[in-house]
Amino acid sequence: MGFTRFLFSLFLLFFSAHPAVALQSDEGKISVVIDQAVPRAGARVGVGSPLTLRLPGFQSAHSGLFLGQMIKVDGKLDQMILLDSELQKVLFVDRGKVDLNRNSLQKILRPYPQIDGTCTGYALHHLFAQIGTTGVAGNAQLAATFSTEFGRTQFLVRAINDYYLATRRRNSILGIMKGYGKEFGLRCQKKIFDDAVSAIRHVQEKTSRGIPILISFFIGPNMVDSPYSLQNFSDDFNANDPRQFLDGRLWIPRKIGERESGGHSVVAVGSFESGGRSQFLMLDSDWSEPRVWDASGYLGGKVDLKNLEFYSCDGAE
Numbered sequence: 001m002g003f004t005r006f007l008f009s010l011f012l013l014f015f016s017a018h019p020a021v022a023l024q025s026d027e028g029k030i031s032v033v034i035d036q037a038v039p040r041a042g043a044r045v046g047v048g049s050p051l052t053l054r055l056p057g058f059q060s061a062h063s064g065l066f067l068g069q070m071i072k073v074d075g076k077l078d079q080m081i082l083l084d085s086e087l088q089k090v091l092f093v094d095r096g097k098v099d100l101n102r103n104s105l106q107k108i109l110r111p112y113p114q115i116d117g118t119c120t121g122y123a124l125h126h127l128f129a130q131i132g133t134t135g136v137a138g139n140a141q142l143a144a145t146f147s148t149e150f151g152r153t154q155f156l157v158r159a160i161n162d163y164y165l166a167t168r169r170r171n172s173i174l175g176i177m178k179g180y181g182k183e184f185g186l187r188c189q190k191k192i193f194d195d196a197v198s199a200i201r202h203v204q205e206k207t208s209r210g211i212p213i214l215i216s217f218f219i220g221p222n223m224v225d226s227p228y229s230l231q232n233f234s235d236d237f238n239a240n241d242p243r244q245f246l247d248g249r250l251w252i253p254r255k256i257g258e259r260e261s262g263g264h265s266v267v268a269v270g271s272f273e274s275g276g277r278s279q280f281l282m283l284d285s286d287w288s289e290p291r292v293w294d295a296s297g298y299l300g301g302k303v304d305l306k307n308l309e310f311y312s313c314d315g316a317e
């Protein structure tokens with residue numbers, strides 16, 4: 001009886017170990033190989049790096065892009081963000097559910113979901129927190145502010161108060177950012193563009209260096225659907241379970257002639273090309289995960305560019 005069990009164990013060991021793909025599928029993990037490391041924001045593997053991935057239950061490998069190692073506001077690793085180009089799907093993958101060397105991956109902040117109509121206060125927080133996350137600019141005061149829960153909470157409350165309540169700089173994004181910039185060793189600026197190409201290039205250049213950009217705009221009456229479906233890849237992942245698909249709607253800049261339905265602010269933290277179109281990775285406080293903007297579409301056509309504002313901060317000279 002013991003010898004029979006021994007033979008059966010050898011049989012299981014052999015057939016479970018070959019091929020490796022079957023083993024990965026059995027474990028319920030996504031197997032990822034970075035095909036080309038594109039440096040961004042001081043990281044060896046940045047947003048937009050081409051990769052090949054294999055999902056559990058799929059026989060063939062798919063091409064895709066690395067969209068960042070998402071971290072929580074306290075700096076703890078959270079989820080990988082992977083784009084499956086063939087399924088047109090963005091996956092938010094629990095860190096234990098992906099086989100990938102995690103050394104020197106570009107970090108992307110998990111946004112705080114906002115309370116009521118306070119998007120600009122949250123966007124200000126996300127912008128400076130993202131600068132602190134990548135460490136590409138700023139001084140010791142910036143690092144200290146975002147290193148503790150007390151500092152992060154105080155800054156969020158301060159940002160909301162400065163934009164919505166305080167009399168000195170109320171509703172002045174640039175004025176508020178310049179004040180913070182003096183504290184954090186940063187030089188902040190505002191840009192408005194006459195054409196979409198220049199606006200897209202500006203975001204691409206800044207985010208490639210790890211500099212996030214706060215984008216403020218008027219919205220139209222309706223949300224649009226994300227160009228990709230968004231799915232949470234967790235321990236109980238099921239590729240066909242609709243409960244794991246996230247809300248893919250977005251607020252985007254209004255078109256000329258559309259009825260104005262208020263304003264919105266988001267933060268661009270990455271840019272990449274997919275399907276021949278420029279895409280932005282956005283922190284939108286309407287959601288607790290980053291979202292993908294089809295920049296070529298959302299900023300093109302009859303978009304109201306004169307009311308589309310771009311704010312960023314570089315290291316002070």
